């Protein structure tokens with residue numbers, strides 16, 4: 589779309605034309621080849637397969653060795669575009685959600701843009717940790733609704749294995765690496781029906797990391813690089829408190845009740861958290877698909893990777909009502925209701 593066309597569209601929005609939304613037209617994902625199961629972890633820290641499965645539901649996770657946050661994102665994006673039947677040249681906006689960008693500058697989204705050859709696209713990163721993909725999806729919606737862009741490629745890509753403390757059994761058992769992407773397009777019916785986003789910066793200390801490995805030899809060469817620190821119980825109770833409330837708020841905006849939702853695609857942090865949310869919403873757990881048993885918690889990649897699996901398995905069908913909800917460090921929490 590040219591600049592003049594864009595300006596005309598912006599003017600027509602100002603004149604009060606109809607509301608727009610975005611529809612997910614294609615999904616894609618990529619996981620590193622190397623898998624680390626609980627038994628292998630038990631050889632590294634004082635834990636067991638039984639404990640991890642019982643307390644989290646996780647059995648295995650993927651860990652990047654040759655792959656990078658960008659290579660995983662590019663692979664996921666290529667698959668999403670292929671799934672949508674679109675080519676990179678038509679992409680107008682690329683949003684990369686990540687909290688594990690390996691380079692400070694340039695941003696991950698620009699590197700992805702370059703690899704894809706998506707020359708027309710504007711590209712930037714967004715860090716809202718585990719809520720990142722959802723916040724990026726909402727950002728794309730806002731751009732489309734404002735008449736600025738017609739489509740967007742949104743990717744959540746993480747290499748958390750490079751940020752976790754592999755000696756801390758309370759955190760290293762949870763996380764995994766991977767990337768998931770969706771290609772969205774403007775639509776006048778369906779798409780996102782309601783969304784909410786909440787942040788609680790005052791609670792940020794319960795899940796944090798004071799470095800992204802950007803150490804300067806001029807400051808302290810021998811300084812140990814700070815790793816992820818987490819008060820697991822606090823994050824757990826934050827999720828059980830905030831996520832059902834956020835979902836109900838988004839459903840209210842969409843004028844729907846919890847039992848009218850076909851699928852709840854939630855951030856894959858812990859099976860017990862998902863079970864607790866289902867219980868609080870009084871919705872049967874069968875409507876809450878999970879893949880964390882195979883991939884662990886992939887932060888911003890969790891929701892789009894699960895969406896891709898469900899899409900490719902034919903479980904997601906056009907017309908279905910789906911709730912997405914992401915939550916985690918920030919503390920941040922978001923939910924949206926979409927008509928698939």
Ligand code: UT7
Pocket residue numbers: 634635636639640643644718757758759761818819820821823824857858885887915916917
């Ligand atoms: O995207 C958001 C990211 N974060 C999360 O989602 C984290 C949410 N929180 C959780 O998933 C859970 O709090 C954990 C899985 C992290 C921990 O489970 P928990 O049931 O809350 O355990 P806990 O921290 O209360 O610890 C209970 C016991 C402790 O031992 P003592 O003090 O009772 O003797 C821990 O030291 O379990 C011990 N423990 C372990 N034992 C074996 C903690 N981690 C492990 C482990 N293996 N990996």
